[in-house]
Amino acid sequence: MSTTTTRRVKLANVVPDFYKAMIEVDRVSAEGIDPKLAHLVRIRASQINGCAYCTDMHSLDLLKLDDNQQRITLLPVWRESRNFYSEQEQAALELTEAITLISVDHVPDEVYEVAAKAFDEKELAQLIALIITINMWTRVGVTGRMEPGHYKP
Template sequence: MSTTTRRVKLANLVPDFYQAMIALDRVSDAGIDPKLANLIRIRASQLNGCSYCTDMHSLDLLHLGADQQRISLLPVWREARKFYTEEEQAALALTEAITLISVDHVPDEVYDLAASVFGEKDLAQLIALIITINMWTRVGVTGRMEPGHYKPS
């Protein structure tokens, strides 16, 4: 992998698209607990190999007062279930299924588990959030955005 290849900056070259992404991001997590939203963002970012987004949302979650151990165990959350609520486990399973959609096309058991834990509106909002973070990770990975520059507000 070449580190000398200059990558285009979508924010600079297609600002209308980038602003639309920002607007979509603002509405994608409406009503979702910010800690849960950031857990979802981190897990999708990890799966997609986006170091920038993983760093950003880990910092955001820490800023919200989350325990570092829960962030560290996120890649192996199934083996560390006691650290995650039933709602978080259902959301993480759905996040993985949607993020890795070409593997199993969101199995019914994963969807049904999420639907049993979240109301219909919350489930729809959760799906919107997962789709949105997957979009952002593609920007980060394609643009080779580097971690270490983000500061939580």
């Protein structure tokens, strides 16, 4: 990764209507999803995409919901620590990774099938929307070089 002293644009300041629309998409995409599950998904996609700001933000939000720090710490290696995550969470994390890394395997049928068994159709649609949305946010964070440590839940 190259570092630069070039000032990065802040989308919220320069294109506020776009940014407000993103906030609305974020709100709608999380409707009906358990908040703890939503933050696990957001953290995992943020980790994969290298967005320190989003990883920090959603980790703090999850901790505020009285979740366990150990679940956050083990999230990058969730497959090796499955006993910390429910079957539904595991299915969501697998789908999160597949959608986030879409160019690798194009969301394999077997990953989708596991998620489709763990969630009803509406929940699955909301989960997919949430995953797409956090991937959008991480692109804002990484492109803008947003730094962790400034978010207050």
